[in-house]
Amino acid sequence: MSRSNEGAYQGSKSPSGSDFLQLDVGQAPPGGRTEWLAGRLRAAIADGTLPVGSRLPASRVLAAELRVSRGLVTEAYQRLAETGQVSGRGRGGTVVVAAPPPVAGASRPPDRGGPVDALRAVPCRIDLSPGVPDLTAFPRTAWLQAERRVLAQLTPADFGYGNPQGAPALREAVVGWLARNRGIRADPDEVVVVAGVAQALALLAHVLREEGVHRIAVEDPGSLGARQQLEYGRLETVPVRVDEAGLDVAALRASGAGAVLLTPAHQFPTGVVLDGERRRDLLGWAAAGGLVIEDDYDAEHRYDRAPVPALRALLPEAVCYAGSVSKLLAPALRLGWLLVPPRLRDAVTAAKRYADLGNPVLAQLVLARLMDSGELERHLRFVRRRHRRRRDAMLRAVAELLPGARVHGAAAGLHLMVTFDGAGFDDTALASAALALGVKTHPLSWHRVRPGPPGLILGYAAGSAGEIEEGIATLATALEGVLDGPPETGRKVFPERRQPPGGSRVVRG
Known part of the structure; x- marks a missing residue:
């Protein structure tokens, strides 16, 4: 049940709008003002109208402009905070901290630009996107030494x-x-x-x-x-x-x-x-x-x-x-x-x-x-050992936290493909829910033309073992929410996780 007073100011004949996002509370359905406001804010975050880092109006200010109770605005903000899209920062106000990519309901995204580029630009806590190596391992010293030697040997003509x-x-x-x-x-x-x-x-x-x-x-x-x-x-x-x-x-x-x-x-x-x-x-x-x-x-x-x-x-x-x-x-x-x-x-x-x-x-x-x-071969040997340890950490985390998932392609590469055979959910919804909790990944359907079982593509090279384990735990929370359907009013986004029967299967590839 809503904690806010949905009926406040309903008898007023005065205009009930705000310049902020051109909000007009008169468009809200009866008894659904809180969800209407939260939905308008989510949409503005998703389409970039409210980019990451932007600040929402103070709840008392927006409530006064909309002529609604302050509790209604506070609860709408809280719903966005519970899904990880905004964060209250004391005197710094309420700030947008994460924005989902345009994935929900779009198994084949538009060609221009595409969702992968949009996802790269979104900040997150943990990045499990595929195709990214361990960038912290870039051989800066070897590169700088090689660059100095090259520069010392170049003639003026070489700069043409x-x-x-x-x-x-x-x-x-x-x-x-x-x-x-x-x-x-x-x-x-x-x-x-x-x-x-x-x-x-x-x-x-x-x-x-x-x-x-x-x-x-x-x-x-x-x-x-x-x-x-x-x-x-x-x-x-x-x-x-x-x-x-x-x-x-x-x-x-x-x-x-x-x-x-x-x-x-x-x-x-x-x-x-x-x-x-x-x-x-x-x-x-x-x-x-x-x-x-x-x-x-x-x-x-x-x-x-x-x-x-x-x-x-x-x-x-x-x-x-x-x-x-x-x-x-x-x-x-x-x-x-x-x-x-x-x-x-x-x-x-x-x-x-x-x-x-x-x-x-x-x-x-x-x-x-x-x-x-030979420096490049030495670097390859170094990152191969590091990537293998991180791959093993991801395999352990998937086996423990995503039972029933099937793992593909573990013998090589920088990512795993995980499928949920027989499941009836939309993997773009799962990826979107994970991003709302601060974890990036790719839904498998982005990389399909024909339909198939839902899945995720999980990169493991760019993060530490601890980040990988935390990321998979967050995916398990997001999966629970997707399987349970949309949360009820006031329901926590981090429910106690149920463990379905069966273990994960690994296809080494």
């Missing part, structure tokens, strides 16, 4: 425009790195340095369209960001099912697509490896005229299995290979590489030239030195 295909030193270093770590034999002339895999996909979309290819197959589930990048490049994406053996190559043949983008070494988001039979079938499809774009997504981060050969090493004339240091060093570097078959090399290099005249040379030369000196 570089080769749009990439600095020769980095292309040579990338060839050595791929030979040592991915079994790929290549020539430096085959390498195009790009601003991450995102730009690699943008360049390929342009070139493929010029070549007359307008449809490209993508994994389903698969990366929403990659799919959006291709669609922005005006290619039609055709979803192809992924199962326990990887991409369904028979379905790829039936799709009629002339090219396919896939993550065969550690599929995003399921974590499965494209098995031997599917690989042979895929290479047969490519040898007959199809083009494979291989995104070697976080292939270096493996824990419980042997390395998986790159497709590029098996059929270089039909495979475009894309990689980067975003998951190994930092996404902010915007450094990656693209290996293309000889027939596409000139067109891709021209597209890169007209896109940006080439990546900044200094960062390329520093990365080349880190690769050649």
Whole structure:
């Protein structure tokens, strides 16, 4: 039962509005003013009208403007505080501290901008978003030392425009790195340095369209960001099912697509490896005229299995290979590489030239030195040990706090996929409820085209073991709330958690 006096001032004929959010209490349903006000505030936080850090009016001020009781306004603020969207800060007033991304009811979000970018901008207590490495581990000392050595050796001419295909030193270093770590034999002339895999996909979309290819197959589930990048490049994406053996190559043949983008070494988001039979079938499809774009997504981060050969090493004339240091060093570097078959090399290099005249040379030369000196391998060994410990912490927390959940892809990578098979809730609602409690994650449905069981994609690389455990505990609280339905008036958001029967299952991948 509401603690506020809903009936206060109802007999007044005076205007009952406020300049703040253009609120008009006359629009509230009878007996529902508190929920109406709380709903208007939630909507304003969600759409950015009330951004994080903004301050709400003092309760007595807003109550006077709306001609309602102060208790009504106080209770509306309290409801937002209980869901973690606002916080009372004494004399500092009531401040917006968290905003949900536009996820509720949007299993396939709009293409422009998209929810992933919106989610990145939202502050939170604990970030379990996938695709983020341990940024605190960035090798600042090694990078600074390499940069000083590079600067000491540069001539004035080196500060001019570089080769749009990439600095020769980095292309040579990338060839050595791929030979040592991915079994790929290549020539430096085959390498195009790009601003991450995102730009690699943008360049390929342009070139493929010029070549007359307008449809490209993508994994389903698969990366929403990659799919959006291709669609922005005006290619039609055709979803192809992924199962326990990887991409369904028979379905790829039936799709009629002339090219396919896939993550065969550690599929995003399921974590499965494209098995031997599917690989042979895929290479047969490519040898007959199809083009494979291989995104070697976080292939270096493996824990419980042997390395998986790159497709590029098996059929270089039909495979475009894309990689980067975003998951190994930092996404902010915007450094990656693209290996293309000889027939596409000139067109891709021209597209890169007209896109940006080439990546900044200094960062390329520093990365080349880190690769050649062995510093990058040392860093990989260090973060692999750290990521493994954090993966294990997440597995323990999921097993204890999310019983009945099924875990996928634990043998490698920087994330887990968790599904709730047989459950009937909306995973976007679960992700939104978790964010309201201060924890970021991705609903699985963001990365699906066709419907499937609800799930979450949980990154574990960027947080400590303690943060991971707290984050999973918060997810369990959010799940309880989603399963129970919307809370009643005055109901606490942190109920005592019930443990459903059965334990979590782990699919190592």
